[in-house]
Amino acid sequence: MLDIGCGTGRASEALVERGSRVWGVEPEREMAALASERVSTVKVAPAERLPFKDGWFERALMWLVVHLVDRPRAFGEAARVLRPDGRLAIGTFHPLHFERYWLKEFFPSLEAIDKARFPAPEVLDSELRAGGFARVELHRLTQTASVDRQTALERVRGRFISPLQLLDEAELEAGLARMMAELPERNEYALEWLVAIAYK
Numbered sequence: 001m002l003d004i005g006c007g008t009g010r011a012s013e014a015l016v017e018r019g020s021r022v023w024g025v026e027p028e029r030e031m032a033a034l035a036s037e038r039v040s041t042v043k044v045a046p047a048e049r050l051p052f053k054d055g056w057f058e059r060a061l062m063w064l065v066v067h068l069v070d071r072p073r074a075f076g077e078a079a080r081v082l083r084p085d086g087r088l089a090i091g092t093f094h095p096l097h098f099e100r101y102w103l104k105e106f107f108p109s110l111e112a113i114d115k116a117r118f119p120a121p122e123v124l125d126s127e128l129r130a131g132g133f134a135r136v137e138l139h140r141l142t143q144t145a146s147v148d149r150q151t152a153l154e155r156v157r158g159r160f161i162s163p164l165q166l167l168d169e170a171e172l173e174a175g176l177a178r179m180m181a182e183l184p185e186r187n188e189y190a191l192e193w194l195v196a197i198a199y200k
């Protein structure tokens with residue numbers, strides 16, 4: 001299978017452990033180098049120009065990638081490199097995620113920033129069909145997670161949570177001050193995933 005936008009190979013590694021033969025493709029050279037320590041074959045290229053022959057893969061994956069790519073081109077490319085009975089699995093955030101996301105309380109602009117970046121389910125569905133997939137299944141999955149106070153503060157200060165990079169400085173400072181005052185030692189929160197399975 002092909003992990004498109006594989007980053008450091010986190011998902012690829014999990015798939016290798018479950019018995020898949022995984023190839024990765026990633027445009028950032030440094031990330032690709034880290035991924036190649038986890039899976040055998042990683043190519044440096046974007047989702048919009050996959051360096052593979054037609055019909056080469058049984059399965060493809062795009063995990064937390066569809067908000068970053070030119071989706072019509074990337075979906076066309078994913079369909080091209082998949083066999084006639086191939087499938088593409090997509091993991092991304094459901095719009096509900098941004099409405100419920102715990103950091104929204106401290107940074108109110110995050111919801112609008114992310115809703116503008118991430119495709120809604122019906123958009124994903126029509127783009128996948130236009131890209132060459134005959135059938136699309138959409139699922140919503142809820143996952144609970146937790147983070148300790150120190151880690152949360154470090155992630156926010158370093159803007160390691162990507163929409164924070166688009167937030168203005170004043171809102172970041174104000175939100176951080178409130179977090180320092182109000183954050184408990186451990187915070188439980190929910191992630192609302194949108195999973196799409198697209199069949200050629």
Ligand SMILES: C[S@@+](CC[C@H](N)C(=O)[O-])C[C@H]1O[C@@H](n2cnc3c(N)ncnc32)[C@H](O)[C@@H]1O
Binds near residue numbers: 011047064065
């Ligand atoms: C949030 S990370 C997810 C990485 C990995 N899929 C995971 O779940 O760990 C997004 C990844 O998409 C990559 N990316 C950005 N633009 C891309 C493009 N045009 N084509 C493919 N990957 C892209 C980034 O370099 C980054 O590695």
